[in-house]
Amino acid sequence: MNTLPETILIQAQSLPEGGVLSPKEFLHLGSRSAVDQAFSRLAKVGKLLRVARGAYVAPVSSRFGTRPPAPEKVVQSLAAQSGEIVTPHGASAANALGLTQQVPIREVYLTSGRTRKLKLGRSEVLVKHAPRWMLALGSRPAGAAVRALAWIGPAHAGESTAAVRRSLAPEEWRALTANRATLPSWLARAIGTEAARG
Structure with missing residues (x-):
């Protein structure tokens, strides 16, 4: 029979890249302090990475050594676990849509849940609470357009x-125009004006 740390590691390695483990999943195998201690020791020796309180991921091994999992995979895994909506920040969306040449220095995601920071090796990822209207169209292109325009702001909304x-x-433009009622008035106006051009 496997020890508690071995069982945790086997589970961690069976998950896809960025799959999140929580000590709570292992409470049937030992006391809370024993489980916490096993996670803590595995993190100390580098077999697991503690990304946030109560959230651990396995590092990815390659022929170049080990690295933290891709931030977007960890964020999506956390979102699936908590039932939150998580999408890339408006600056990333604006860059992807060609509205700006700026590349965000720091990775930021928007969430329907609470704001928190994730630690992935040396980098830090911010998962920031966003208003419902910014997440209404999810991660589809029309949703990315809402976040990009929100990031650009009212002053440049027209040309953007x-x-x-x-x-x-x-069909994405139609989804965006159909969603105007949920948006702030300056954004609804900019989209309505553009839609009226036919």
Whole structure:
């Protein structure tokens, strides 16, 4: 029979990259302090990475050594576990849509849950609470367009909305215009003005 740390490691290694483990999943195998101690020791020797309180991931091994899992995979795994909506930040969306050349220095995601920081090796990822309207269209292109336009702001919404319309597929543009009622008035106005151009 495997020891508690071995059982935890086997489970961690069976998960896809970025799969999150919680000590709570192992409470049937020992006391809370024994489980916490096993996780703590595995993190200390580098077999697991503690990304947030009560959340651990296995490092990824490659021929170049080990590295933390990709941030987006960890974020998606946490979202699936907690039932939150998590999407890339508006700056990333604006860059992907060609509205800005700026590349965000720090990885930031928006969530329907609480704001928290994740530690992945030497880098830190911010998962920031966002208002419902920013997440209403989820991770589809129309949702990315909402976040990109919100990041750009009211001053440049007009020309940016025209650029967004050119880059979105017709069904995504329709989804964006159909969602206007949930958006702040300046954004609803910019989208409505662009839609009225026919």
